[in-house]
Amino acid sequence: MAYSNKVKEIYKNQLSAIQDAGLFKQERFIHSSQAAEIEVEFPTGSAPKKVINVCANNYLGLSSHPEVLKAAHDGLDQRGYGMSSVRFICGTQDIHRELEKKVSEFLGTEDTILFPSCMDANAGVFEAILTSEDVMISDRLVHASIIDGMRLCAAQHDTFKHSDMDHLEKKLQLHSNKRLKVVINDGVYSMDGDTAKLDEIAALCEKYDALLFVDESHSSGFIGKTGRGTHEKCGVMGKIDIITTTFGKALGGASGGCVSGRKEIVEMCRQKARPYLFSNTIAPVVVSGVLRVLDILSQSTERRDKLEANTKFWRKGLTEAGFVLKDGDTPIVPVMLFNAKLAQDFSRDLFDLGIYAIGFFFPVVPQGAARIRTQISAGHEMHHLEKALDAFIKVGKKYDILGKTKQEITDKYGC
Amino acid sequence: MEDMKEIILEYVIEEYCDEENDEVTFDTPLISGGIVDSFSMVSLKRFLENKYNISIPDADATPEAFDTVRKIELLVKKYL
Numbered sequence: 323m324a325y326s327n328k329v330k331e332i333y334k335n336q337l338s339a340i341q342d343a344g345l346f347k348q349e350r351f352i353h354s355s356q357a358a359e360i361e362v363e364f365p366t367g368s369a370p371k372k373v374i375n376v377c378a379n380n381y382l383g384l385s386s387h388p389e390v391l392k393a394a395h396d397g398l399d400q401r402g403y404g405m406s407s408v409r410f411i412c413g414t415q416d417i418h419r420e421l422e423k424k425v426s427e428f429l430g431t432e433d434t435i436l437f438p439s440c441m442d443a444n445a446g447v448f449e450a451i452l453t454s455e456d457v458m459i460s461d462r463l464v465h466a467s468i469i470d471g472m473r474l475c476a477a478q479h480d481t482f483k484h485s486d487m488d489h490l491e492k493k494l495q496l497h498s499n500k501r502l503k504v505v506i507n508d509g510v511y512s513m514d515g516d517t518a519k520l521d522e523i524a525a526l527c528e529k530y531d532a533l534l535f536v537d538e539s540h541s542s543g544f545i546g547k548t549g550r551g552t553h554e555k556c557g558v559m560g561k562i563d564i565i566t567t568t569f570g571k572a573l574g575g576a577s578g579g580c581v582s583g584r585k586e587i588v589e590m591c592r593q594k595a596r597p598y599l600f601s602n603t604i605a606p607v608v609v610s611g612v613l614r615v616l617d618i619l620s621q622s623t624e625r626r627d628k629l630e631a632n633t634k635f636w637r638k639g640l641t642e643a644g645f646v647l648k649d650g651d652t653p654i655v656p657v658m659l660f661n662a663k664l665a666q667d668f669s670r671d672l673f674d675l676g677i678y679a680i681g682f683f684f685p686v687v688p689q690g691a692a693r694i695r696t697q698i699s700a701g702h703e704m705h706h707l708e709k710a711l712d713a714f715i716k717v718g719k720k721y722d723i724l725g726k727t728k729q730e731i732t733d734k735y736g737c
Numbered sequence: 738m739e740d741m742k743e744i745i746l747e748y749v750i751e752e753y754c755d756e757e758n759d760e761v762t763f764d765t766p767l768i769s770g771g772i773v774d775s776f777s778m779v780s781l782k783r784f785l786e787n788k789y790n791i792s793i794p795d796a797d798a799t800p801e802a803f804d805t806v807r808k809i810e811l812l813v814k815k816y817l
């Protein structure tokens with residue numbers, strides 16, 4: 323069919339519906355590398371403005387770290403730019419296998435397989451290891467990429483209320499007759515910044531003979547005493563059957579992901595996971611960079627310790643100022659504003675004061691739960707955080723929400 | 738026999754609501770209102786099929802048809 327006016331109209335209408343609902347997403351162009359301070363062109367066409375970034379997944383400040391850059395340069399020189407092949411034809415270099423081994427060591431797992439992204443890992447893993455005789459039981463707030471992966475899989479699926487152990491137990495009982503049961507969680511939930519109760523979940527999995535899956539994208543590198551992840555924090559290293567994680571956040575922030583866990587499960591992915599079989603291998607530059615990142619993190623916990631201290635300062639400062647936060651202790655710190663328009667206005671005012679943080683609202687978060695999600699980094703120095711806190715307080719005063727409860731804020735602005 | 742709407746409502750509250758959810762009635766929008774996400778809808782469908790010993794074709798199990806307890810009752814009655 324030609325790209326007729328009728329077709330064009332269909333898309334135009336859909337796009338204006340998105341616009342009318344206030345859900346139209348616009349990119350902002352950044353004229354610098356990723357760091358605590360970035361140069362942002364906003365609105366489009368204006369001169370780039372230097373702002374402090376408090377909404378990157380650059381938790382450890384490694385995205386532009388000189389040693390990581392050097393390793394990437396070396397990788398480029400020694401192994402070339404691209405492989406022009408999927409892994410199993412002629413796309414596996416020595417460094418790809420080396421990275422798989424290093425990731426297994428870092429996470430405390432038996433084996434690892436790299437994917438082009440964690441989205442791909444989540445999209446491919448379930449279909450590769452489960453059949454229609456099995457069931458996937460997922461927390462209701464797991465990441466969209468996991469939901470897509472479950473949709474691609476023939477196994478039955480079911481859900482439990484977010485972090486509700488009684489409900490999970492009921493579901494495990496309900497599905498006791500299935501061949502395999504997999505309980506599926508995020509380690510740290512990216513919208514709320516809370517942590518899965520992996521110790522309790524692991525105990526339930528043991529009791530009901532279920533496999534345990536955790537997406538560690540917002541945990542790998544900094545959660546737990548030595549940054550291995552939520553399983554370290556909860557004291558269940560070695561008990562997670564399947565971990566997926568990304569190299570696109572704390573671990574250098576470029577791209578790539580993996581499935582890590584039981585040897586046979588990883589091998590099943592190598593034989594059957596479609597994004598592994600049918601998409602190009604990770605570029606050598608990126609592999610070399612991630613290898614260096616894991617070296618840095620294995621040698622010292624300095625960066626995750628600094629992140630922890632920064633996070634404490636930030637949470638304490640916002641709490642004392644009288645903001646409503648989501649409980650937790652991770653570097654994802656949601657400042658609750660409840661109303662979508664307030665969240666957008668708040669973000670714009672912050673930008674004017676030199677702080678870059680984005681408002682989140684329905685459908686990304688539930689109706690009436692709009693927020694500014696802040697994310698702290700080891701790349702932040704104290705003066706960055708002080709300046710950002712100052713700006714939050716100024717804007718908070720402007721809208722008169724400091725010291726106010728959820729009820730008071732929604733009475734004033736609606737939800 | 739207990740009213741079908743009551744039975745469905747009881748399941749919806751038990752399965753999908755937390756303490757902080759506002760009161761759910763026969764006409765509360767469940768899916769468009771964000772109480773039941775479309776992915777979690779499967780357990781509701783399975784509950785209805787088991788409870789009433791029916792089979793609801795996937796093509797009929799749309800978010801619209803599941804949006805309120807009242808609509809769900811109509812859907813179930815169609816297959817009884």
Ligand SMILES: Cc1ncc(COP(=O)(O)O)c(C=O)c1O
Pocket residue numbers: 438439440441442444465467508512537539540567568569570577578579
């Ligand atoms: C929990 C979670 N899993 C997976 C992903 C996807 O990771 P990637 O960017 O490597 O595809 C993200 C990124 O947004 C995420 O937050």
